[in-house]
Amino acid sequence: MADDIVAVTRAEWHGEARDLIELATSERTVAELLRRGLEWLTRVVRFDLATLFLLREGKLVSVVARGPLASERVRRHELRLADFPSLRQALETRRARAFTSEDHSHGDGDPFDGVLDLPPGHACMVVPLCAAERCYGVLTLDRTECETYPREVVDLVEVYGQMLATSLQEAEQKSNFERLHRREHAHARLLESQLGGDEVGVLETSRAAPVRELALRARQVAETDTPVLLLGETGTGKERLARAVHRWSARAEGAFVTLNCAAIPAGLLESELFGHVKGSFTGATRDRAGRFQMAHGGTLFLDEVGELPVELQAKLLRALQEKTFEPVGSDKTVRADVRILAATHVDLQEAIRQRRFREDLYYRLSVFPLRLPPLRERLEDLPLLCAFLLEEQSRRTGRKGMEVTADGLARLAAYDWPGNIRELANALERATILSRRPELGAESFDVPVRLSSPVRSAPVPLSLAEGAVPTLEEVQRQHILRVLGLTQGRLYGPGGAAALLGLKPSTLQSRMKKLGITRLEQYVATPPPPSGK
Template identity: 90%
Template sequence: MADDIVAVTRTGPLRDARDLIELATSEEAVGELLRRGLDWLTRVVRFDLATLFLLREGKLVSVAARGPLASEKVRRHELKLTDFPTLGQALETRRARAFTQEDHAHGDGDPFDGVLDLPPGHSCMVVPLCAGERCYGLLTLDRTECETYPQAVVDLVEVYGQMLATSLQQAEQKSTFEVLHRREHEHARLLESQLGGDEVGVLETSRSPAVRELALRGRQVAETDTPVLLLGETGTGKERLARAVHRWSARAEGPFVTLNCAAIPAGLLESELFGHVKGAFTGATRDRAGRFQMAHGGTLFLDEVGELPVELQAKLLRALQEKTFEPVGSDRTVRSDARILAATHVDLQQAIAQRRFREDLYYRLSVFPLRLPPLRERLEDLPQLCAFLLAELAKRTGRRGMKVTADGIARLAAYDWPGNIRELANALERATILSRKPELGAESFDLPLRTPGTKAEPLPPSPLPEGAVPTLEEVQRQHILRVLALTQGRIYGPGGAAALLGLKPSTLQSRMKKLGIARLEQYVARIPQEES
């Protein structure tokens, strides 16, 4: 027995167990876990071959081997359980067993017959690897000496087999958890994409130079943890830009948490931001995490931050500066690593002058301001925005294949859009509900040509006498003039008259000349040099 057991300290098995558990919960692969499991066996028992078999579809498949007799042939060895009932019995009883010379002579035969030339009666041990309700496989130990492993050695190696099986179980559970986590994360990303849309693509493929420059600056600041203040009129897409900055950042895999400061009653805002403990106020029946804690490791988007009560602004400033806060009703300091993005359509400078907004909080939030242009300043994006918003609507309404025609785009371009992209989305949704066909033309949109206080350029009077039937050329002339008026004289580029009419700019200009539309300066804005 003294020759069979390698000298170990009393703390050896405990240290090995701790090492295996740490390895099972680390980033190492299962193969590394098995390799280490065989390595520490060399400190416990003598063997010429230690082989690890894992159960796979009714077979025992060798996955690792150690010792002088280990070879590539051994590492590729497979056993059918139906051919070795004694191995199946060891798995059923979950007990380690040392084989005797009689077992070799009258039992199932040696598992390594045809692979190794081991003498009859050689030392052999089988150790099941079982944990919980699962058996993962077997560990076999072989020596060329013709003697039986003592029971004390078998009992010791059985304990190590249980430790290794427990480590395999934890590694498997960790792997399963990671798969579930990835699936949940992908599901969350899919839901976020369905709710918020593909804002990244819309920004970076914009036809507006101002929007493309905005996307470039957003990418630059996304690489830092600097607070960003998003400015712009209501409905310009500030939350979409915030989501884009989050996706561009190193925190993209973290949570994106939003809070509309104007939608929560003032008395509940502090609890929403910083959480509360049980009993902090009437109705606080349990501890509840706030948005700052939820956004730990990710991004917290504070929409309509200009509506935040003055008394709460000081606590927000401290949370921004120190990344710490106390939940309502608690004196315990909580730390949260959340990147802050804030948005408002309020003139914060005016709010500061009226003492409705703290100046120090403004300077903390506005380190890197990004201003979104209103829709009326990026009308060249109308075709792309319509296609994008209709695709979003299709996910909710099921009305797929809807598109806005050239006349429809021209009709939309003749409106000032005080509600910006949000109002455009509402107009498109209303049109898809009322339209019986997939094409949304000018008649699908019941919109005023201009907002109150502005008026469209009048079309030139028709030269035809009243009651006369117009010729085809006169109809074409009036139609071209109407489109020029709707596009404010723009011919070139996306959203220009040529694109809406489905013509090349040169073809349109030739037709205009033929139809007598010569004084372009009356109806057509001058074309920028880069578009010519």
């Protein structure tokens, strides 16, 4: 036995087992794992050739070879398992076997016949590589000396074969997990696109200068890890903008995790944010990760953060400042690298005065506030928004090629949209369901007509901002200009400016001349792109 086995300490055995497992879970390939396995085997037992065969469709295919007899022919060698009952028996019994001279003369032949000129009766050992329910292949050891490996050596290498098989199993599981992760990540990105992040294209091409400025500032802050507070009325598209900021950031490949603070009972919010351990409360039957852990390396979007209970705000503040927290029921600190985006329609300054929101948390969240304007302040974007929303809905409803006509746009523009873009999307979806034609005219929409809304939503004149009251002529001129912009300069016919204003075309022309409104062509905007293209 002293001639066949190399002295190795128990510590070295444990160290090699640990190294193999770490190698299996590292970024290296299976080929590197197998090469390292044979390299360490030279420190355990003497051989002239060590070969690793992996099972592939009923064949044992050589993948790695070490030792003086290793050659390119050996590395390309293949064996049909059906031709070697002794190898098949080793895999079935999961026991290593040393071949004797009797086996070589009366058995199923040497696996390297025709490849190596080994003497009859040479030392030969076959070690199965099996873990759990899988057999991955065999390890063969050969020496040119005509003797048999002692049982003690065979048992030792059998244990090593089990270690190597376990490492192969770890590597295979890691590879499968990474493949599933890549597939799920690609699926998640597709869903994000379908959920509306592409609306930022409408922001960047908006006909309203404040909206374009908003998109520019959002792109600038996306390049940092600075917390962003998204403000605006309900339905203005705060989550869409948050998804855009995430996609523009260096964390785009990470997770985008959302939590609506107003949609979850206060008693469960802490668990949702930070997770919990088994037994921490009734119903906690297992450990569960919170949104912070899910968003590690990515972005966490806290919608309606103004509804967060005061008692939970201190723990959120600590998580933001130190990037650490404790799950519910645990005394262990968890670290999470998360970029925070928050949104609310609540007046946080008023909430601070009423002691419903912590001032220090407000300043932590509002490092870079972005306020989304309501739809009534960007009605010139109606054509673009309608085209985008109809295209988005077509992927769900199958109604392709739908578009809003000029009089339909005029009807939509005569409403002040308290529900903003969300309400507009609902109105468009109802219209596509009820309409039998691809053209959605004024009759397709059942929204209330409020002709006074353009006046209320018109840009505030400079004189009014300075405290002066505008004249009646200024108000009329502003109102007519807005309606002309909505109808793209069209005066006559259904949906024309005269019809919307309730005037005869000749009366409108006369009033326009009196107010100094000329050159109708300046109100003709580029039409929105056709739906579905």
